[in-house]
Amino acid sequence: MSHAAFLVAAFLAFTLPHVYAATADQWRGRSIYQVIIDRYALPEGADPNQCPPGSRTWCGGTWNSLRQNLDYIQDAGFTAVWISPVSQNYEGPTTPYGDPYHGYWIADATQLNSRFGTSDDLKALSDELHRRGMYLMIDVVVNDVMATSITPDLSTYMFKEQSQYHPYCPIDWGNSTSEEECWLGDTVVPLPDLNTEDPTVVAGFGDWIQSLVKEYNIDGLRIDGKYRHVNIPFWPVFCGKAGVFCIGEVYGPDVDEAAVFQGPDALDSILNYPMYNALLDAFTIPGSLNTSAVSDMITQEATKFKDPTILGNFIENQDVPRWANISVDPQSLYNAMVFNFMTDGIPIVYYGQEQGFSGNSDPYNREAMWPSKYANTTTYQLITTLNQFRNFLVNNTQWATTPTQVLTTSPYGIATLKGDCVSIMTNIGSPVSPCKPCEPLSPHFRFFLIVITCDQWPVGSNGTINAQYTLGGVPLVLYPTTLLQGSGLCENSGITTGSATFVSSAPHIHRPVITLLSAVVFFVVGLFVLF
Secondary structure, eight states: OOHHHHHHHHHHHHHSOOOTTOOHHHHHTOOEEEOOHHHHOOOTTOOTTSOOTTOOSOOOOOHHHHHTTOHHHHHTTOOEEEEOOOBOBOOSSOBTTBOOTTSOSBSOTTSBOTTTOOHHHHHHHHHHHHHTTOEEEEEEEOSBOOOSSSSOOGGGSSOOOGGGBOOOOBOOTTOHHHHHHSBEEOSSSEEOBBOTTSHHHHHHHHHHHHHHHHHHTOOEEEEEOOTTSSOTTHHHHHHHHHTSEEEEOOOSSOHHHHHTTBSTTSBSEEBOHHHHHHHHHHHOSSSOOOTHHHHHHHHHHHHHSSOGGGSEEOSOOTTSOOHHHHOSOHHHHHHHHHHHHHSSSEEEEETTGGGTOOOOSTTTTSOOSGGGTTOOOHHHHHHHHHHHHHHHHHHHSSGGGSOOEEEEEETTEEEEEETTEEEEEEOSOSOOOOOSSOOOOOGGGGOOOOEEOOOBOOOOTTSOOOOOOTTOOOOEEEOOGGGOTTSSSSTTSOOOTTOOEEEEEOTTOSSEEEEEOOTTOSSOOOOSTTO
């Protein structure tokens, strides 16, 4: 090693943050951008037209191409990136269900996926994220491996003994034992189910994950595996060996079933599918517009989960349709996103959500990112502002650990209080055109850029506000102006103590998306007096 190289290495050793033992407390204040490695960014010179929507084959994204395109994620204010599983996947002829571009068809977990890069490439991605002050979360599959028959050659896997797998059986859904021990997939692409009660499996996985976390300086794990496919006692041992935050996938709307999986005898956290389903009920257009589903879920989760403030909030991921496929109105997206950022939990944004991707279920919800040209869209700007404001609250107040309270609800929306921050979400949708006579809205009408305005917002003498929606259902987030100093928001707007202001307005609507309010607003919000 040259003298110059030695000095660089020494500098990095002292300056790069060693955060691979990140805890739940440290993750609580993060916001996560989820990436499917194969679909996020192409290496330089690759054909950008090789990945049509619905493709089930490799498109060419790598750990290096993600590393080279991190500015887009960091500039939006995200402080963590969740990536596809890094383990070796099935290597063989294309199956009737395509190729394992997604990373979930595990072969040998102890080997890296050569399609995504080398060991040095993964280390370089981890180092670059940490240099930027960001965390790395990787997806982990421990429930099963992938095969092309129900009698696979076990010599190609990490676990090679028949006793380390449950015997083949198709899942009898609704039978908890069957869901835990039988095989996912089908007879075309079966997923042999690992016997995670076997001590050799438990020990083998523990040694592997401990080594992986240390080798690549990993800050957190997202555990793949839907409801009850792995016995709960496996998780404390596995995550204890990892020594980092573990958030699991418990697929389904039932809050009682989901809550079992959070706690010292299970996982640190889970993805918040119960709230996801409540948000669908409340905000999708067309839909049931049942806002009470959200307020009821807030109440239930406060009593049934060990810690709702570290649940993973999302409205899109690789297993559910894109929001724009379910809801035709962009304002419904904005309101649902504001809820996820400004209430209890860790906000997670799935790549392309900010670009308005509208694919249905797998594989159409796994589109290539590069056709979007990583545009500075209205939604991207909204996310940027939400992250900036949320990061300010996390770093300067006790907001992240303060439980959310429901202030009021109506058929048209819900208002919540978390710390000193009031959030108002509505389901009434986009505005009508102001033209006379009224014409149908053209698509571009709803997608003008967010304009930073920082206008003042009046507060009534009785501590109420009127959130008027004559121009459309815009979400509002309100905060005491006296506490805003140092946020980077509205600092040159001339706001004064006791006045109210907002950070940004929604597309072509003279009402705010992010609003900062006088401190007198606490328990009475005159939100729904117009209805």
